[in-house]
Amino acid sequence: MELERIDDEGLGHLVEAFYARVRADEELGPIFNDAISDWPEHLGKLTDFWSSVMLTTGRYKGQPVPAHMKHRSKITPELFERWLGLWAETTDALMEPAAARALQDKARRIAQSLQLAMFFRIDA
Ligand code: HEM
Numbered sequence: 001m002e003l004e005r006i007d008d009e010g011l012g013h014l015v016e017a018f019y020a021r022v023r024a025d026e027e028l029g030p031i032f033n034d035a036i037s038d039w040p041e042h043l044g045k046l047t048d049f050w051s052s053v054m055l056t057t058g059r060y061k062g063q064p065v066p067a068h069m070k071h072r073s074k075i076t077p078e079l080f081e082r083w084l085g086l087w088a089e090t091t092d093a094l095m096e097p098a099a100a101r102a103l104q105d106k107a108r109r110i111a112q113s114l115q116l117a118m119f120f121r122i123d124a
Pocket of ligand 1 (some may be wrong): 036046049061083107
């Protein structure tokens with residue numbers, strides 16, 4: 001199988017494969033399956049997100065912090081590690097090696113800033 005590049009088609013395939021794994025995961029699956037009713041819409045949104053992050057296309061217009069805050073009671077730092085593990089496996093399997101590395105670095109940074117926003121709060 002040919003490895004994918006970071007373009008809209010490659011990112012679309014990656015997002016589809018990643019969320020198929022997430023949905024089948026015994027810990028992450030229930031959180032996503034409970035929260036998301038329109039999967040084609042979610043996959044489109046996440047393809048736009050990665051296109052904005054990696055290709056600076058500006059297609060994603062959402063707000064990831066409040067979207068995750070809604071599910072804060074179910075999400076832990078350990079689950080973030082699990083998410084990143086599945087992301088690493090999927091990007092390694094599908095993407096060219098340099099692309100996989102870049103996608104993994106980006107996801108790790110975004111996961112860190114989401115966790116700072118979700119789990120640490122400084123009351124002034
Ligand atoms: C949306 C779960 C990590 C990017 C969502 C939603 C859930 C979810 C349930 C749907 C929110 C809703 O509409 O109710 C999780 C869990 C994670 C995780 C359990 C890890 C433990 C990440 C990471 C990224 C990310 C690391 C980015 C690298 C997004 C984006 C959305 C989203 C862009 C769409 C937000 C919007 O509606 O605009 N996530 N997520 N997530 N997630 Fe995550």
